[in-house]
Amino acid sequence: MKVKVVAQILEANDRIAAENRRLFKDSGVYVINLMSAPGAGKTSLIESTIKELHNKLRIGVIEGDIAGTDDAQRIESLGIPVVQINTGGACHLDANMISEAITDLPLKDLALLIIENVGNLVCPSEFKVGEDMKIMILSITEGDDKPLKYPLMFQESSALILNKIDLLPHTNADLKKIKNNSLSLNPSLKIFEVSCKTGEGISEWTSWLQSLVA
């Protein structure tokens, strides 16, 4: 017998994401899902953000990696509650992994939870985890062709952090092209130019983030 079904394939994930979202809201914690290619500077941006905001906000972190605990150790050394998820091969975090990880975090004490997704410019944009906002990082050295090669992540994100801006003079990347193409894909995208290494632009980003959390 044929039955017509109207449903999203990822309905099960979306349902758990909605439960996570409700729990975050009840606990009064603002959640960002940080995505980028490997090496764009997700962990470095989290470190810079913590250094700038930890006196103003209680921050917690979930680290998603295929394997290893290097990133969680970097965050833990800053005195921040952190949970490491090892996906064991999966190229993205999903809502269920987050639902399990948050049982190890003092959610009610936190104002901001930063979820560092697995380094990948494709898959993470497909899976909601219960976040208030998706943020992506593109490092200048990745090249100015990325917005049109990986449009989905640029469309799904609320903010684009252009990291390693200090390296711009040493690359062929056309900053204007990156910004124009990103904004054509997503006109409401908020763009920040930063360097986690020199600290340039970090306070603009953290002030904006803080205004969302408060």
Next chain:
Amino acid sequence: MHEVSIALGLLEFAAEYCEREGYKGIEAITVKIGKASGVMPEAFHFAFEAVKIGTIAEKACLTINEVPVSGFCSNCNKSFTVEETYVLSCPMCGKSSFRVETGRELNICEMEVF
């Protein structure tokens, strides 16, 4: 690579549906996948064949209907389809007075159950 997770999501939905409605198994599933959804049909097929083993959909065959990226331009008052996975401007008039209408689908449309 996330096609495996998406195929698992599909099977999870199908199994729950059959349990709720009292069906014993699934013979066929038809899905709609948009060209801009980030899912590759070939990889999704491959993943589905691998993860269906031992489930209620073990014998099910999967049909994937690909949906092109299309939009409507209010300046031209016409619909359009593009080959790319994104639209930067209306392909007819070049303006940004358009809205994207299809291409992001990841939907289940039909199942054959028994």
